[in-house]
Amino acid sequence: MKSETAHVKAIVYDYPLTASKRGFDWCWWNEKEGDWNNFRVGEKKYQYEYHTPIARADGTEYGLRVRLTPDVDYSIDESTKIYFNNQEYLSVGKTKLSFEGVHAYVILDLGAATGTANLHTIKYDTKGGTSIPPQTVEDGHLAALPQSTKKYPDTFIGWYLDEEGTREFKYKEPIREDMTLYAKWRTNVLLPEIRLYSDTTVLPAGPVPSVKVTSGTEQVHTWLDEENEWLYWDKSISGWKYLPKEGVAKEGVAKDDGTVYGLWIQLFIRGAYYVNEKTKVYFNDRECLNLGHTELDTTKAYESEYADLYLDYGRVGTGVFSERNKDKTDIKPEDPTDNNAESSGNSGSSGSGNSGSSSASGSASTGRGSSSGSAGSSSGSFSGGGSSAGASSGGGGGASGTVKISSGTAGQVLGVERASFDGKWMQDAKGWWIQYSDGSYPKNEWKLLPWNNSTAWYFFDGAGYMKTGWLNHNGKWYFLSTVSDGSLGAMKTGWLQDTIDGNWYYLDTVSGEMKTGWQEIGGKRYYLNTEQSRKLGAMYRNEKTPDGMQVDESGARIG
Numbered sequence: 001m002k003s004e005t006a007h008v009k010a011i012v013y014d015y016p017l018t019a020s021k022r023g024f025d026w027c028w029w030n031e032k033e034g035d036w037n038n039f040r041v042g043e044k045k046y047q048y049e050y051h052t053p054i055a056r057a058d059g060t061e062y063g064l065r066v067r068l069t070p071d072v073d074y075s076i077d078e079s080t081k082i083y084f085n086n087q088e089y090l091s092v093g094k095t096k097l098s099f100e101g102v103h104a105y106v107i108l109d110l111g112a113a114t115g116t117a118n119l120h121t122i123k124y125d126t127k128g129g130t131s132i133p134p135q136t137v138e139d140g141h142l143a144a145l146p147q148s149t150k151k152y153p154d155t156f157i158g159w160y161l162d163e164e165g166t167r168e169f170k171y172k173e174p175i176r177e178d179m180t181l182y183a184k185w186r187t188n189v190l191l192p193e194i195r196l197y198s199d200t201t202v203l204p205a206g207p208v209p210s211v212k213v214t215s216g217t218e219q220v221h222t223w224l225d226e227e228n229e230w231l232y233w234d235k236s237i238s239g240w241k242y243l244p245k246e247g248v249a250k251e252g253v254a255k256d257d258g259t260v261y262g263l264w265i266q267l268f269i270r271g272a273y274y275v276n277e278k279t280k281v282y283f284n285d286r287e288c289l290n291l292g293h294t295e296l297d298t299t300k301a302y303e304s305e306y307a308d309l310y311l312d313y314g315r316v317g318t319g320v321f322s323e324r325n326k327d328k329t330d331i332k333p334e335d336p337t338d339n340n341a342e343s344s345g346n347s348g349s350s351g352s353g354n355s356g357s358s359s360a361s362g363s364a365s366t367g368r369g370s371s372s373g374s375a376g377s378s379s380g381s382f383s384g385g386g387s388s389a390g391a392s393s394g395g396g397g398g399a400s401g402t403v404k405i406s407s408g409t410a411g412q413v414l415g416v417e418r419a420s421f422d423g424k425w426m427q428d429a430k431g432w433w434i435q436y437s438d439g440s441y442p443k444n445e446w447k448l449l450p451w452n453n454s455t456a457w458y459f460f461d462g463a464g465y466m467k468t469g470w471l472n473h474n475g476k477w478y479f480l481s482t483v484s485d486g487s488l489g490a491m492k493t494g495w496l497q498d499t500i501d502g503n504w505y506y507l508d509t510v511s512g513e514m515k516t517g518w519q520e521i522g523g524k525r526y527y528l529n530t531e532q533s534r535k536l537g538a539m540y541r542n543e544k545t546p547d548g549m550q551v552d553e554s555g556a557r558i559g
Helices: none
Strands: 008-011 026-030 035-038 061-070 096-100 103-112 119-125 135-138 155-160 179-186 193-197 220-223 229-234 239-242 251-254 261-269 280-283 295-297 306-314 343-353 356-361 403-407 423-428 431-436 445-451 454-460 469-473 476-480 494-498 504-507 517-521 524-528
Touching: 035 061, 454 476, 476 504, 504 524
Parallel strands: 119 179, 193 280, 403 494
Antiparallel strands: 008 061, 026 035, 026 061, 061 103, 096 103, 119 135, 155 179, 220 261, 229 239, 229 261, 261 306, 295 306, 343 356, 343 403, 423 431, 445 454, 469 476, 494 504, 517 524
């Protein structure tokens, strides 16, 4: 578009189609808002995933936005008449004149569209990545560049015309037909360790020094600012903060007042590798992720191939490798009903019946979805005296024994070597996990794994670590063995006594779910708490239940 008026330039922005998210300066009339709207990604009614706007023959009115720039000593105001193709146009439809600084803008109302657009659809096969919505493109126009699909931990390479990824799609070629584009991925491998080195391991009092940290790992490059980013541990938020720069020189100062200091080290991961919570980090050939508040932040490692290491340097004069791990005030007491609580202990059970028999040492579970002993038969003895026994229609006999747990620590040795179906057990400072042959690992899921010539259920958290102790999953409670005799992490079933609170709990013999309310077990009825007066699921014993029933010392209902 050009202006026939001297001293005025008329411009319609024709952005490169492969870069624009706006297209030409076309507009559409929004009846609800009573104003013109640009064609932009995100419009509720006319959201589009292509660069050139497409007019619909549905009665919508369309306009063209033109910038009018007068020469020096000239101006445009409301009294200026605007002609379009020799027709005075400010009175036509919803044509609108506006001003921004020295520029004037006119939106020419061109009315409703007629005819039918020849449209093509582009579909995206992400090959397991996040979904991309189909794109509509007018015949002969260019496709937009859609957002990249994501598939952790692989790297997206681009879109291809064939599933094998041999013919790359060219965005500068006009679209002439419907098509499907296929994502191509680079398979990344977990980097098991990173080794860093520095001559400075102790922070002196006074202005913080410039520290050089180098990488001994080929796939990792360390990026540090010349002045370094020193940190200090803020107890009030339990997190790192940048060390403020003080004085005329505007430099950080380390003080011998008990403050814990740290160094921020940015790591650039090269090639087809990625890092996560299972990557071990060594500083001067000593594992450092278990030192104080040292933390490896891998949240950016997938998107940008960066990871951030916050290396705890300890207090002034103590050094990175001081004996201190954490301040005493940072350590919280364990809660046996907490999702992350860890405990240890031992258990045993044996039983027989018409339908079968089983025995186990150190575990009351042979797996989720199966039960040990005969169906419908169970009995137990509880600390403090008392017992119960009985039979059901499922078979005679019963079981006897005690199950006790006590507090302990996380990451205990499994005790015996166990093989998984297609991977191997791994252990680091945070705990146990399974690595498959392709480098992946289970997370946020139950896994049925070999154990003691049978199988048992294990749960792996969001970081992939095997859980132990009490677990709240999808609103249901389970208990996973804390005993380092080869059963660590195996899901428990049956009666369980928590020696921390002294209460007895009952775990379903098939699903492992902690039961509540009245339950018939071994021919007797027991009440497992549902109120807020005590721990959820705790068995009532030698007292009255909330509904007025009396139970004996063993917890069995009387009468």
